[in-house]
Amino acid sequence: MDFVLTFLGTLPGAITQGLIWGLMAMGVYVTFRVLSVSDLTVDGTLATGGAVCVILIRAGAPVGAAILIAFLTGLLCGLSTAFLHTKWGIPVILAGILTQIALYSVNLRVMASKANASISVDKYSLLISQRYVRETSLRNPLYFLVIFTVLVIGLLYWYFGTESGSALRATGANPRMARAQGINTDFQITLGLMIANGMVALAGALLAQYQGFADVNMGRGAIVIGLAAVIIGEVLTQKFFINFALKLLAVSIGSIVYFLVLQLVLQLGLNTNDLKLISALIVAVFLAVPHFSKRMKMNQNKGGEKNA
Amino acid sequence: MKHAKRTLSLLIIFSVLFLAGCQNKAPETKGTEEKKQYSIGIVQLAQHEALDAATKGFMDVLNEKFPDQVVFDVQNASGDTTNCTTIVNGFVSKKVDLIMANATPALQAAASATDTIPILGTSVTHYAPALDIEEWTGTVGTNISGTSDLADLKQQAAMIPEWFPDAKTVSLFYCSSEANSAFQVEEVEKHLAELGLETKRFSFTDTNDVASVALAACKESDVIYIPTDNTAASNAEAIANVILPEKVPAIAGEIGLCKGCGIATLTISYEDIGRATGEMAYKILTGEAKVEEMPIEYAPNFEKYYNPTICEQLGITPLEGYKPFED
Amino acid sequence: MLKVQSISKTFHPGTVNANTALDGVSLHLKEGDFVTVIGGNGAGKSTLLNAIAGTFPVDEGGIVLDGTDITRLPEYKRADFLGRVFQDPMMGTAPTMQIDENLALAARRGQKRGLKWGMKKEEQQRYRELLATLDLGLEDRMGIKVGLLSGGQRQSLTLLMATLKKPKLLLLDEHTAALDPRTAPKVLEITEQLVSSQRLTTLMITHNMRDALHLGNRLLMMDGGRIVLDIEGEEKKNLTVSDLLDRFSAASGKEEVSDSLLLSK
Numbered sequence: 001m002d003f004v005l006t007f008l009g010t011l012p013g014a015i016t017q018g019l020i021w022g023l024m025a026m027g028v029y030v031t032f033r034v035l036s037v038s039d040l041t042v043d044g045t046l047a048t049g050g051a052v053c054v055i056l057i058r059a060g061a062p063v064g065a066a067i068l069i070a071f072l073t074g075l076l077c078g079l080s081t082a083f084l085h086t087k088w089g090i091p092v093i094l095a096g097i098l099t100q101i102a103l104y105s106v107n108l109r110v111m112a113s114k115a116n117a118s119i120s121v122d123k124y125s126l127l128i129s130q131r132y133v134r135e136t137s138l139r140n141p142l143y144f145l146v147i148f149t150v151l152v153i154g155l156l157y158w159y160f161g162t163e164s165g166s167a168l169r170a171t172g173a174n175p176r177m178a179r180a181q182g183i184n185t186d187f188q189i190t191l192g193l194m195i196a197n198g199m200v201a202l203a204g205a206l207l208a209q210y211q212g213f214a215d216v217n218m219g220r221g222a223i224v225i226g227l228a229a230v231i232i233g234e235v236l237t238q239k240f241f242i243n244f245a246l247k248l249l250a251v252s253i254g255s256i257v258y259f260l261v262l263q264l265v266l267q268l269g270l271n272t273n274d275l276k277l278i279s280a281l282i283v284a285v286f287l288a289v290p291h292f293s294k295r296m297k298m299n300q301n302k303g304g305e306k307n308a
Numbered sequence: 309m310k311h312a313k314r315t316l317s318l319l320i321i322f323s324v325l326f327l328a329g330c331q332n333k334a335p336e337t338k339g340t341e342e343k344k345q346y347s348i349g350i351v352q353l354a355q356h357e358a359l360d361a362a363t364k365g366f367m368d369v370l371n372e373k374f375p376d377q378v379v380f381d382v383q384n385a386s387g388d389t390t391n392c393t394t395i396v397n398g399f400v401s402k403k404v405d406l407i408m409a410n411a412t413p414a415l416q417a418a419a420s421a422t423d424t425i426p427i428l429g430t431s432v433t434h435y436a437p438a439l440d441i442e443e444w445t446g447t448v449g450t451n452i453s454g455t456s457d458l459a460d461l462k463q464q465a466a467m468i469p470e471w472f473p474d475a476k477t478v479s480l481f482y483c484s485s486e487a488n489s490a491f492q493v494e495e496v497e498k499h500l501a502e503l504g505l506e507t508k509r510f511s512f513t514d515t516n517d518v519a520s521v522a523l524a525a526c527k528e529s530d531v532i533y534i535p536t537d538n539t540a541a542s543n544a545e546a547i548a549n550v551i552l553p554e555k556v557p558a559i560a561g562e563i564g565l566c567k568g569c570g571i572a573t574l575t576i577s578y579e580d581i582g583r584a585t586g587e588m589a590y591k592i593l594t595g596e597a598k599v600e601e602m603p604i605e606y607a608p609n610f611e612k613y614y615n616p617t618i619c620e621q622l623g624i625t626p627l628e629g630y631k632p633f634e635d
Numbered sequence: 636m637l638k639v640q641s642i643s644k645t646f647h648p649g650t651v652n653a654n655t656a657l658d659g660v661s662l663h664l665k666e667g668d669f670v671t672v673i674g675g676n677g678a679g680k681s682t683l684l685n686a687i688a689g690t691f692p693v694d695e696g697g698i699v700l701d702g703t704d705i706t707r708l709p710e711y712k713r714a715d716f717l718g719r720v721f722q723d724p725m726m727g728t729a730p731t732m733q734i735d736e737n738l739a740l741a742a743r744r745g746q747k748r749g750l751k752w753g754m755k756k757e758e759q760q761r762y763r764e765l766l767a768t769l770d771l772g773l774e775d776r777m778g779i780k781v782g783l784l785s786g787g788q789r790q791s792l793t794l795l796m797a798t799l800k801k802p803k804l805l806l807l808d809e810h811t812a813a814l815d816p817r818t819a820p821k822v823l824e825i826t827e828q829l830v831s832s833q834r835l836t837t838l839m840i841t842h843n844m845r846d847a848l849h850l851g852n853r854l855l856m857m858d859g860g861r862i863v864l865d866i867e868g869e870e871k872k873n874l875t876v877s878d879l880l881d882r883f884s885a886a887s888g889k890e891e892v893s894d895s896l897l898l899s900k
Binding site: 161166167169170172173181182184 | 688715719721727736740741743749753
């Protein structure tokens, strides 16, 4: 019973982490699912967003402005990858990796050659902080994040219903057909990469405030968490979440599930050395569920024929 | 039907984890009713010798002072700062009595998560920049205190002309993603300049470019200096494989590094600062002292060591006053 | 309407795989011409269409469409004037988007796509009516994802999309070749309907000589990257398939005619 109570106590923190990374995962969703490209820039962009936000707040900028500028920086990161791909003909995966590598140096520069910059909620008025995640007062980051997530989903849903957004979806669905309908697919890819990376940087800015520091390595493995969130979300909600807005919500849910499982694993006393292995196993199981249910259906059919 | 299958697979996953977890529970205390039980969370950034030693020292002291009264929850973030946040979330939810944060990102995550639970940091070089404190008085003043692994950098710098009087240029070799290393390098740079030596910085990103940057450092200098860098310490063998064939000696900032690739070191003992941290924890838990009044403590002793194997390989005679390792 | 001036295209020039797919091809289409194009494999028919559409730039020559020189325009810009239906029925529509969304995309071909909502209420009504003319029942299923439709349905939809905004030139690249024998004639019927009702200038590649003779007012035969036969009007009406084969041998100097030409009746 004690175990369950303690686990319940960790829920607010885990869910909040899940929501923040969920924003990042939505960016991954835009490139991975809507645009059908694998964008590896995000590992770098997350850290850039965090670094820019922290440095600006420490320099005295208001929090809102810092977050906004972090978002704009993310747009630039996406633009860089898009440029390498559309203008220099580099395959998207490589273009993303190149930008990500370059961003390491950029991030160090942003933080004035320091690998780590802290931002204390005691000194600055941050938008969110893990300090208050267990409180019921309005300071609890959970409220802001839930509302913000809903807003972001709403914004994306609206955008992808517009003419421009539809053109983006067409580009991801069938680039040849899109061009045949007069859509400039290079431009759409650029737009998609920019939007996605803007969101990731935004998530980075929020994450840095939440955890109290920006670190040049904070984005390591971000793409994996993002993809895990997308896939877990899809597998869990495939049948009933068909609407685009709900699909985005599923991404957020997937991210929350990921962090819940992580927290559970920690609480079970499993060796944190094995964390990565366990995360991989969990994602693999989720990925395999559709495959196994297909097999099970096939076996059922075989049985039917035999009995016929 | 699909839902049922999915729920089933989820249940299976969780049950497996549960069973596995049951075998791995943290050690239970068998204390009697009168003795108080303490629960302490230890969040360590990564696995390597120095950090492990500090944790060991910490736990030893507390086990000695509170026999059978302490439950430790030791978690390793495997180098991932995201894990630090998740780990600390668990500690705060559990309402542990004290958190020990081993390394800077762990400390920062803990500081951000709670301002009520006492936090003791260790293996952190400078608390002021780590916690963004402008007017540094030696005491943090909030629920945070701890020990620093700052060695006497002036003395370390002086080792270079001491061991290598003919040396003219020194390479400063460190991992760019470690804030502590950059600080130490800055200080040592200044001291070496005062001693009339030229310096050049060589920073590497991670394990992947350690070897190539080390090679570049060898080509441009007579001696290499490596501070207490976690990544370098994890890759000491790889560094040795590069610099020994090049016959360039290295002065190391700590003992693990020296054992792997260095000639000599003026080191603090990480186990000692771990123990010192344990002593501080004891005082806080018994109410003897208040964490907000405790200043940061530094390593009391420095040890001078030399590496006999490497000295022999490079044909260098060990100096007086330095002890050899007993491997 | 369309002036193709001596265009040439060689793929993989200078290598062992070099292939001169188009060799100085010239062509002049009047407005309203419905031209069928036949020829053996590798004759250059698809290459000609793709060159006009801008899938790749030509090595030499120029293309002028309704007075505008489009030789240097990228593919997506040329799309403003063209309607295209590909051989692969999956190629012309976006499978993850709905039927009405696909049509909405086609309706905006050539326009700047801004932040206005992607589909208006009035449009849906219009699409319903248009889909009804296809007589495939699609007008009742406008909200389903195109990926769920059959090849014939998708191809019909592509045709509709290609002609939604009257194109200056309609390019059909063997668009019934991949369809089953029941659906192919239906799609051809729809094609005829659309072309005649809108008086579209059309260039249609087909492997079927009967169709080539039966449809349109002009017939081109290609071989080895060149146009070897160009027949129109009355002359075309009175030709039979065997006449066509004789004319082909005479024009191309080949005794044997490729199997695909002979076998596609």
